[in-house]
Amino acid sequence: xxxxxxxxxxxxxTFDDFYVLxxxxxxxFAVNWTEQPTPPxxxxxxxxxxxxxxxxxxxxxxxxxELPRWVKEQEAEGHLVLFVExxxxxxxxxxxxxxAAEEAAEAAEAAxxxxxxx
Numbered sequence: 001x002x003x004x005x006x007x008x009x010x011x012x013x014t015f016d017d018f019y020v021l022x023x024x025x026x027x028x029f030a031v032n033w034t035e036q037p038t039p040p041x042x043x044x045x046x047x048x049x050x051x052x053x054x055x056x057x058x059x060x061x062x063x064x065x066e067l068p069r070w071v072k073e074q075e076a077e078g079h080l081v082l083f084v085e086x087x088x089x090x091x092x093x094x095x096x097x098x099x100a101a102e103e104a105a106e107a108a109e110a111a112x113x114x115x116x117x118x
Contacts, residue, residue: 051093
């Protein structure tokens with residue numbers, strides 16, 4: 001696994017680090033964090049996108065229809081999802097493009113750029 005720790009709450013990964021989790025009729029990216037010596041990060045950055053931990057976890061085995069339903073709801077809202085596997089749990093993470101745009105606008109404004117158009 002090629003990990004790059006930006007700080008103690010974030011990690012940068014590549015798609016090569018992930019496996020595909022298939023449940024019912026959904027596919028989602030997941031990374032196995034069980035062997036890592038550090039706790040799972042709060043933020044996972046993949047391809048420049050910051051996925052934030054939602055606080056929700058699912059059992060690795062026996063998650064039933066709840067996990068696929070949650071993934072479908074997130075995708076319907078335009079969010080991307082991924083999971084970090086730690087021991088017997090799948091920690092859920094979400095990338096929200098609207099939040100990313102807001103953060104980019106705030107960063108540009110803080111750097112002295114023009115405020116973003118609304």
